[in-house]
Amino acid sequence: MQHRVVVVGAGFGGLEVVKGLAGAAVSITFIDRRNHHLFQPLLYQVATASLATSEIAWPIRSLVWNRPEVTTILANVTGVDAERRHVLxxxxxxxxxxxxxxxxxxxxxxxxxxEWERYALGLKTLEDATTIRRRILVAFECAERETDPEKQAALLTFVIVGAGPTGVELAGxxxxLARDTLPRDxxxxxxxxxxxxxIEAGPRVLGGFPDDLSEYALRSLRKLGIEVALGRAVSDCTADSVTYGDVRLATKTIIWAAGVRASPAAEWLGAPADKAGRLQVMPDLTVPGHPEIFAxxxxVTVNGPNGKPVPGIAPAAKQEGKHVATTIKARLRGDAGPRPFHYxxxxxLAQIGKRRAVIDFGWTKLRGxxxxxxWGIxxxxxxxxxxxxxxxxxxWLWIHARNQRGARLITQGEARIDAIGVAAGEETAGANGPRK
Amino acid sequence: MQHRVVVVGAGFGGLEVVKGLAGAAVSITFIDRRNHHLFQPLLYQVATASLATSEIAWPIRSLVWNRPEVTTILANVTGVDAERRHVLxxxxxxxxxxxxxxxxxxxxxxxxxxEWERYALGLKTLEDATTIRRRILVAFECAERETDPEKQAALLTFVIVGAGPTGVELAGxxxxLARDTLPRDxxxxxxxxxxxxxIEAGPRVLGGFPDDLSEYALRSLRKLGIEVALGRAVSDCTADSVTYGDVRLATKTIIWAAGVRASPAAEWLGAPADKAGRLQVMPDLTVPGHPEIFAxxxxVTVNGPNGKPVPGIAPAAKQEGKHVATTIKARLRGDAGPRPFHYxxxxxLAQIGKRRAVIDFGWTKLRGxxxxxxWGIxxxxxxxxxxxxxxxxxxWLWIHARNQRGARLITQGEARIDAIGVAAGEETAGANGPRK
Structure with a gap:
């Protein structure tokens, strides 16, 4: 019988494993609870009405149609029986x-x-993105009809928590959208x-980038009129406000780009994890005590060549996926020694509005x-x-040449003023949302 | 003070009224409960994963941005006070x-x-379309994992009720999708x-078209492998089946393209209506007893030149909208006589799958x-x-050259087998749905 590989998750990492195993004498089961692979780096563009959902998502089946040895299953994984070697x-x-x-x-x-989740919207799935899109567009609609200046100001205040690449790109x-696309409407x-x-709890925006690029990003954000509050952590979120440091700001729209929590993979295996729930894997990306399980x-959390953790970005996940595929193929050839992963x-990269971005290649830096x-190419x-x-x-051509954003659609949920905050549609999105 | 025109509804008819009043000395309030104008004739292509939502919908505000005299309001209309001349x-x-x-x-x-609504999905809004898209794609996913042949057959049976243009286009x-796009996946x-x-209760498909085009459409549908049941009305819909004539067919997907009910405009005004709730307007499209109210x-229902009712299609709504704009402008010039509408x-037009369509111009007919x-142009x-x-x-190029449909996304709602039928997301869509 052929060696059976099960890959759970069709993001950048999982997809790269399946790609890397092309031609190997294995049968592959590819499991995801979504039917699509999502290009997460551009998800914020769906959230801001710039792109359509179908432009950054592809049916998983269509990506592996020419691989008869791959069986795709649309299902929720609830656990792993590592002893019997079963995914549940x-x-x-x-x-x-x-x-x-x-x-x-x-x-x-x-x-x-x-409890902040219902007020501070996260951005990880297509539904998250269309929910944020609806909330932003409804806030402008409600402001247009609001006569109380205080309420109007709260509707026209958009708060983003966390100034990593996603937060910076969303803010920009x-x-x-507010300054170029919407005014004439x-x-x-x-x-x-x-x-x-x-709002950023750390001392600078784009904390993972070199200092001078952070500085440049901060100047660019301020040039766009964005208020940046550094060194202040959020201490409360409600339907009407966000509190950070000693400031309580009235707002109807809070977007959460601050923290992540890993999937329960570590819990499934009873394996060691860091504070954010990330599985601590061996240098060869296997789970301690389980050379047949990779993550x-x-x-996961794993250290790079400089001793610092490998960042949680798409290219890192892809390199890890490729490494796992290479390891599995080597083992099938009888080469069973550990093969440490080198990141x-x-x-x-991060975009800061039109015609401004920062890139840190390590050996050189670019901006402007x-x-x-x-970044676009x-x-x-x-x-x-x-x-x-x-x-x-x-x-992108239409956005940049004419400031038109084609996907300004309020769908899935009420567009009523009193429905903002706890719109009907979000209950649904929430039900699909956190993986616990 | 300027003459105040209020237009309720930003479909083809309402939009044409606003367009036709360009340059007139009026102030216009344009009200819709959606933020977008929808190109309904292609809605079935969103439902079948061929097009993205943002390709057939446009923010209403963006359509009238260059008309400072037009104020757009996103709101639900609940009634009309015809005496005080107020929209509520x-x-x-x-x-x-x-x-x-x-x-x-x-x-x-x-x-x-x-009670059939939760089982037999209608197609009028973007949410309706993404719900149908999800239900069709989930049915294939569930069938892939189903081992019971009877249940699998029910999952792979798609029933469309009503063989007007929408029903025929959906079926085709x-x-x-099933024969060309999905097999390899x-x-x-x-x-x-x-x-x-x-399934069609009447004696032929495309009942509004000439007999020979109906015949051609029927042959084309059968060539595509579609089973057409004529002259049989549906007598029951459940989560697992549809009953028509003496047949009870096991199915998990029923799409309803059979009947429509007009908005409650006639109720708001206490005006005469036909069985489907359509307001019976005067030949000049005004409401009886209210020359200042058009519909x-x-x-509405109004008779065409041949004594038959004007059909419920986009070009008819546009002509009516244009006529109303002309009438309002004439009245502003002091020309207050009734101006009967001539359709x-x-x-x-109706498309029956790739490279087949029927067109009835009245003076000539086309098919093939x-x-x-x-049709495409x-x-x-x-x-x-x-x-x-x-x-x-x-x-369309990708669909026709490569059988790829880009929008095969299962979003907003559960993709679980047991969730089909009464998926969480539909509760939401339903809440926005019927206007009562």
Whole structure:
């Protein structure tokens, strides 16, 4: 019987494992609870009405159609029986494996304040993105009709918590949406006067980048009119406000880009994990005591060559996935020695509004318009298939040439003023949301 | 003070009224409970994963941004106070008018069987379309994992009730999705063997078209492998079956394209209506006894030049909208005489799968590949803006050249087997759904 590989999770890491095993004498079961692979680095563009959902997501089956040895299963994994070598699915089904790869990712987390989730929206899934899109657009609609100046100001205040790449990119795009795209559409409000507030507990924005790029990003954000509050942690979120340091700011829209919590892969295995729930894997990406179980991507923590943890970005997950595929193939050839994973940092990128970006290649740094062009070309290159590439390129052309954002649709949920905060649709999104 | 026009509903009819009043000395309030104008003729393509939502919907505000005299309000209308000349909004707000245009459309209706709604999905809004898309894709996913042959057969049976243009187009596209796009993606099932059943109570498909085009459509549908049941009305819908004539067919997916019910515009005014709730307007499209109130589109019934009712299609609603704008402008010039509306039938179109369509121009008829090209060109022409045109053209190119459908995303709702039928997401969609 052929060696059975089960890959759980069809994100960047899991997909790379399946790709890397092409041609190997294995049968693969590819499990995800979603039917699509998601290009998460551009998810904030769906949240800000710049791109459509179908431009950054692909049916998993369509990505492996020409691999007859791959069986795709759409299901929730509920655990792993490491002794019997079974993955457990909802409703008691089991999937046996010889090698298992856990690539189950992470969700946003609220540092022990789960009650903030209904007010501070996270951004990890397509539903998260369309929920944020609806909330932003409804806030402008409600402000247009609001006559109480205080309530109107709260509706026109958009707070982003966390100034990593996602927070910075969200803040920049929301500011541009308000200042460039929307003003001509409204009669009673000046959308250009909307406040975009970026709150960061650390001392600088883009904490993972070199100091001078952080400085540049901060200046660029302020040039876009974004208020950046550094060194202040959020201490409370409600339906009407956010509290950070000694400031209580009235707002109807809080977006959470601050913390993540790994999937329960470590719990499934009873394996050691860090504070964020990330599985602590061996240097060869196997789980301690289980050489047949690998884990990759945002659900693990592993140190890079500089002794620092490998960052939670797409290229890292892909390198890990590729490494696991190579290891499995080597073992099938009888080469069973441990093969430590070596992370090569290819670069970190962040866009800060139109025509501004920062790139840290490690050996060199870039910022400004050239970095922005590289950022755009790199992202289009990494999309899957010519249709998505062409389609995203067209949308970006329209945004940049004409300030038109095509996906300004309020769907799935009420557009009523009193429904903001706890809209009907979010209950649903929430039900699909946190993986616990 | 300027003449105040209030237009309720931003479909084809309402939008045409606003367009037609360009340059007139009026102030316009444009009210819709959605933030977008929807190109309904292509909604079935969203439901079948062929197009993205943002390709057939446009923010209403963006369509009237260059018309400073137009104020757009996103709100639910709850009634009309015809005596005081006020439109009533949710939460007790009122909008005064001098001329009122009701273009509030219609919803699907179940001939007194409202309990069928949770099983037989209607198609009028973007949420309806993404719900149907999810249900179709989840049915294939569930069939792939199902081991009981009877249950598998029910999952692979797709029933469409009503063989008007929408029903025919849905049936054709679902058949192509199953036969051309999906087969290579699945391992356990042959999606090409999925049953698509089209049920029609009348004696032929496309009842509004000439006999020979109906015949051609029927042959084309059967060539696509679609089972067409004519002359049999549906007598029951459940979570697991549909009953028509003496047949009880096991199915998990029923799509309702049979009946519509007009918006409650007639109730708001206490005006005469037909059985489907359509307001019976005067020949000049005003409401009896209220020359200052007009009604257009699917919410009215009015006779055409041949004595037959004007059909409920986009071009008819547009002509009516244009006529109302002309009448209001004439009255402002002091020309207050009644101006009867004359409907000119420009053509009815229906697509029956790839490279087959029927067109009835009245003075001539077309069918086959030429009709299909015209159908495609006409629909792209009637989309709004070059971005949407380009984007739809690209998607169609990929579908026709490579059988790839880009929008095969299961979102908003559970993808679990036991959740089909009453998925969480549908509760939400339903809450936004029927306008009562």
């Amino acid at each position: 699915l909802e409703r008691g089904e089991t999937v046996p494996y010889d090698s298992l790869v856990l690539a189950t990712g992470a969700r946003h987390a609220y540092f022990g304040h789960d 795009t929301i500011a541009e 409204f009669r009673n409000i000046d959308t250009g006067r909307a406040r975009v507030v970026l 990759v991507g945002d659900t 090569r940092h290819q670069g970190s 318009a050239l970095a922005w062009w590289l 790199a992202h289009i290159y990494f999309l899957i298939g010519s249709r998505a590439r062409l389609s995203v390129a067209i949308n | 909004l949710e939460r007790g707000e009122t909008v005064p008018y001098d001329s009122l245009v009701l273009a509030t459309g219609a919803r699907h209706a179940y001939f007194g069987h409202d 596209t679902i058949a192509e 699945f391992r356990n099932i042959d999606t090409g063997r999925a049953r698509v059943v089209l 257009v589109g699917d919410t 000119r039938h420009q053509g009815s 590949a030429l009709a299909w090209w015209l 006409a629909h792209i022409y009637f989309l709004i803006g070059s971005r949407a045109r380009l984007s739809v053209a690209i998607n």
